[in-house]
Amino acid sequence: MNYGYARCSTNELRQDIDRQKRELKLLGASDETIYFEYESGAKADRIELNKLLNVVQSGDTIVTTEVSRITRSTKQLCDIIEICKDKKLKLIIKDSITIDCTSGTLEPMTKAFLQISGVFAELERNIISERVKSGMRNAKAKGVVCGRGKTSIEDIPAIFKKYYAQYKAGEINKSELAKLSEVTRPTAYKYIEILDGEADE
Numbered sequence: 001m002n003y004g005y006a007r008c009s010t011n012e013l014r015q016d017i018d019r020q021k022r023e024l025k026l027l028g029a030s031d032e033t034i035y036f037e038y039e040s041g042a043k044a045d046r047i048e049l050n051k052l053l054n055v056v057q058s059g060d061t062i063v064t065t066e067v068s069r070i071t072r073s074t075k076q077l078c079d080i081i082e083i084c085k086d087k088k089l090k091l092i093i094k095d096s097i098t099i100d101c102t103s104g105t106l107e108p109m110t111k112a113f114l115q116i117s118g119v120f121a122e123l124e125r126n127i128i129s130e131r132v133k134s135g136m137r138n139a140k141a142k143g144v145v146c147g148r149g150k151t152s153i154e155d156i157p158a159i160f161k162k163y164y165a166q167y168k169a170g171e172i173n174k175s176e177l178a179k180l181s182e183v184t185r186p187t188a189y190k191y192i193e194i195l196d197g198e199a200d201e
Contacts, residue, residue: 001033001057001060001061002027002028002029002030002033002060002061002063003029003033003034003035003052003055003056003060003061003062003063004021004024004025004027004029004033004034004035004062004063004064005024005034005035005036005048005049005052005062005063005064005069005070006020006021006024006034006035006036006037006064006065006069007020007036007037007038007039007041007046007048007049007069007070008020008036008038009038009039009040009041017036017038020036020065020069021034021036023065023094024063024064024065027063027092027094028061028063029063035048035049035051035052036048037049037184038183038184039184040072041068041069041070041071041072041073042071042072042073044073044076049070053080053083056087056089057087058087058088058089058102059088059089059102060087060089060090061089061090061091061092062084062089062090062091062092063091063092063093063094064091064092064093064094065093065094066093066094066096067093067096070093081099081101081106084099084101084106085101085104085105085106086104087101088101088102088103088104089101089102090102151190151191151194152194153194153195153198156191156194156195157181157183159180159181159182160177160181160183160188160191161195163177163180163181164177164191164192164195167192174188174189174192177192
């Protein structure tokens with residue numbers, strides 16, 4: 001069976017997830033077999049990625065649009081390769097490389113290529129992180145207040161407000177509300193708190 005994995009950082013546009021999903025479907029995955037989430041690629045413990053790696057069986061295929069979608073950490077990339085070997089999986093990275101571990105082995109050149117790709121992804125993340133920190137330091141020195149603005153009711157997506165009504169009616173729980181609205185549970189809890197506060201006013 002073909003499974004897909006899509007990921008966006010929390011500050012990326014939702015449309016990018018939709019684009020990844022479309023590409024994954026062209027690679028053989030389906031709506032039912034695509035796992036996606038909004039998390040940093042450097043985070044090791046990602047809920048949807050862990051679900052995917054637990055559900056796949058020997059002979060299955062995992063497809064993704066690029067190495068950085070799976071991880072921006074070289075160490076985690078090596079761990080995922082080992083899982084593919086242990087479970088005898090095939091990993092397809094669009095327009096890049098296919099890693100066939102269905103025999104339980106991996107060619108040394110393929111492993112080296114993946115590790116180099118992971119190093120560059122990790123380096124890119126570190127460079128971006130340092131640029132952001134530098135920009136914040138400069139802004140702070142100029143008296144600019146940094147950080148995210150407070151989320152208001154206008155910032156809450158319409159789809160969340162739609163399912164929020166069902167949640168308030170007791171038809172769905174918080175986890176279901178988050179899943180239907182395609183937001184993380186912490187984000188759902190924050191939106192609920194804002195909407196509950198609005199209702200109390």
